[in-house]
Amino acid sequence: MASRKQSHEGERLRIKPAAPKSRSGPGWQPFVSQVLKATSKAGVKASGARSGRPASTFGRGRVAAGMVGNRLPADARRVVIKSRFMVFKNASANSIAMHLRYIERDGVTRDGQRGHAYGAATDAADLKAFEKRGQSDRHQFRFIISVEDAEQLEDLRGYTRELMRGMEIDLETPLDWVAVDHWDTDNAHTHVVLRGRTGEGRAGRDLVIAPDYMAYGMRMRASELATDWLGPRTELEIRQALQREVEHERLTSLDRTLLRQAVLDVVDLTETPATTVNLRQRQTLLRARLQRLEAMGLAGRSDSNRWRLAPDLGRSLAAMGERGDIVRAMHRAMKGETRELTIEASPAMSITGRIAGKGLADELHERGYLVVDGVDGRAHYLKLPAGADLAELPVGSVVEIRPPAQERAVDRSILAEVKDGIYTTASHQAQLARAGDRDPKGTAEAHVRRLEALRRSGIVERVAEGVWAVPPDLLQKAGPHDAQKVAGHAIELLSHLPIEQQVKAMGATWLDRSLLASDSRGSQPARQGFGVQVREAMARRVDFLAGQGLAERRGLRVVFARNLLATLRERELASVGQDLQRQTGKTWRQVQDGQRVSGIYRQSVQLISGRLAMLGDDLGFSLVPWRPVIEQRLGQRLAAVVHGSTVTWDVGRHKVLSL
Structure with missing residues (x-):
């Protein structure tokens, strides 16, 4: 009886805690999250894991990632590495060439010259050969390596090569890479492009790097190497770096420390009796940073040791x-x-x-x-x-x-000329001439270029040459068309020439189009900044055109020659055609309006009036307006029908009408 009584008493005294109740409200965090944050603040790490995530189970370098950096001291040199994994099937066709051209661009060396690619055993890497070797690769790795105090490295190339040799040991395979050093920013850095394949031919394999090595193993290896080359950071260097961070108007390591220590957005800097000298100095810097954040409106003092951080402090x-x-x-x-x-x-x-x-x-x-x-x-x-x-x-x-969704004036102008759902180029050109337009042909051609673009999207229909069926809701349909064509705002290159070179250029320039637009609409550039420079250039351009017999001043008014832009284009085309005829020894065939021409696409020629494509054979060549759609067909036979500055391209089986 006694034992049964004791058993019942034990059952009555057994504690059965319930799960923490869920709460809501600003700043509330789940109980588990609060426990994890408290353990992180105390410096506790999960056993067998780094930063709370399991170790990698696949890829090269997973063993090295678990070993490298274990003996890295607190005074080691810091290195920032940004990495990107490029899968070629998800990238554009020219993304590789564009990236390689970018890293070798002008103005990145110490003296502002063009960058030079190098490799493991050469100071003059052949980027075209590197690109060709990687054409069949599935993917590619791209790294940006930025060493703290990189300007103190006597040989940044040597450092990069030694780092890549260390990676070959960690990944247990030879690596095919190129790199370019950039000195055009506050922090010198190196761009490294690594092929995603090792070995050649059938013996080659895809290079798969363990996520842990990508995340921190490579950075730890780079930090070890930088410390060996430059020596460890002194206490003075560390303290001075932190002191500079106090006043920075950006996210700093001090801010990250505050965010880690914060519980419910509150930071408590109450000192304990066991605080060391170094910790007291760091507490002092944290207090100074909090005072700076308070002045910036991103923190508020609760008492002498407690501050509340803004909820979106990091962002x-x-x-x-x-x-x-x-x-x-x-x-x-x-x-x-x-x-x-x-x-x-x-x-x-x-x-x-x-x-x-x-x-x-x-x-x-x-x-x-x-x-x-x-x-x-x-x-x-x-x-x-x-x-x-x-x-x-x-x-x-x-x-x-x-903005891509902005209504375009050319669309409104097209709608204004539509009668019974039909737009006619000839009638629009005649109306422009009656209205006193200085270049009715050029203006009408601009409308045709826009109609061709809309036709390719199925918004309008070309009924016959110069005749278009236009829907009444053109403006509503054109907006989404422009938005899909480009991500973000649309960019149009109006002239590759600076305005100073346009003043006396023999060709249809942006200044000419601006003069005609201001003459018809009365709009003028601002009387400040670049607007003043444009006004002065336009005045000098009028003087040049007057000397060519293409403009006349009548008091304060300027009268331009009819079809000014077309006349300037024709004069430039005649000069360029004759020059190319002398250079190539082949006959230049001038193209008449509405004529169909064909030939091998040899090259493109940049003129002041625009870019032209050279179509030729063994005897001669023609120059027709160039469009991006044909660039991938360089060296192939093409045909085109030219109407002024517009062109219809025929590329064989598929007929491509470009703007």
């Missing part, structure tokens, strides 16, 4: 750092010229101006940016759509950037 500081980088890039591009700076993720209105500077906002993913000195008198910073080729946008050239 806010990262955005501030990015904005600071953008402002510095704009100042470098403007080279001391005073402008109102405008940073726009997506401009609401069209922007026209000269390219004052360009570069990459994200080097790893090759997302470029432009600094455009606008005719509105302001400088604009614009991120380019993914895949945009910076080489096609030279500094000094004139561009137009517009």
Whole structure:
């Protein structure tokens, strides 16, 4: 009886805790998350795991990833490595060539010259041969390696080669790679392109690198090597680096420490009696950083030892750092010229101006940016759509950037000329002549180019030569068409020549089109910044055209020759055609309006009036308007029908009508 009584008492005293109750509200975290954060703050690591994730179970380097860096001291040199895994079937056809051309671009050496690729055993790597070797590869690795105090390395190439030799040991295979050192930023860095295949022929295999080695093994190896080359960081260097971080308006290592220590966005810096000298110094720096964050409105003091951090502290500081980088890039591009700076993720209105500077906002993913000195008198910073080729946008050239969904004036003009659902080029050209348009033929051709683009998307239909069926909801359909054509804003290269070279150029320039537009609409560039330079260039261009008999000043008014742009194009074409005839020894065949021409696509020729394609045979050649659709058919026989500055291309089985 006694034993049964004791058993019942034991059952009554047994504790059965329930699961933590769920709560909601700002700053609330699950109980498990609070426990994990507390254990992380205390320095506890999960057994057999790094950073709370299991070790890699596949790929080369997984063993090295678990061993390298285990003896890395706290005073080791820091190295930042950004990596990208490129699967070729998901990339564009020219992405490899574009990337290799980018890393060897101009202005990246110490003295601002063109970069030079090197390899494991050569200082002059052949990028075309490297690209050819990797044509059948499934994937490719791209790395950006940035060593702390890289400017102190006497031989950055030697460091990179030794790092790659260490990787060959870790991955247990030879590596085929090329690299280019860049000195054009605040921190010198190296771009490394590594083939995704080892061995040759049938003996070759795909190179699969363990995720752990990609995540931290390579960085640890690079840090060990940098420490061997430069020596460990002294306590003074570490302290000075942290002191500089106190005032930075960007995300720093001090901020990351604060975010790790924060519990429910509250940081408690109460010192304990066992605090060491080094920890006290770090606490002092953290307090100084919190005071700076408080002044920036990103932290608030609760008492002498407690601060509450802004909920979006990390994102806010990262955005501030990015904005600071953008402002510095704009100042470098403007080279001391005073402008109102405008940073726009997506401009609401069209922007026209000269390219004052360009570069990459994200080097790893090759997302470029432009600094455009606008005719509105302001400088604009614009991120380019993914895949945009910076080489096609030279500094000094004139561009137009517009939102893809913006209604275009040419579409409204087409609708205004539509009668019973039909647009006719001849009637529009006649109407333009009656209205006093200075270049009715050129204006009508611009409308035809737009109609051809819309026809290829199925929005309009070409009934006959110069006759189009246009739907009444053209504006509603054209917007999505433009939005699908480009990701982000649309960029159009208006002239590859700077305005200074356009003043006396014999060809149809952007200045000529601007003069005709301002004459018909009365619009003028701003009276400040680049707008002033454009006004002066336009005045000098009028003087040049008057000397050529193509313009006449009548008091304050300027009268231009009829079909000015077509006349300028024809004069330039005649000069270029004769020059090419002398160079090649072949007869230049002038193309008449509406004529069909054919031949082997030999090359493209950049003129002031636009780019032309050379179609020829053994006896002669013709020059016709070039379009991007034919560039992949270089060396093939093509045919085209030319109407002024518009062209219809026939590439064999598939008929391609380009703008």
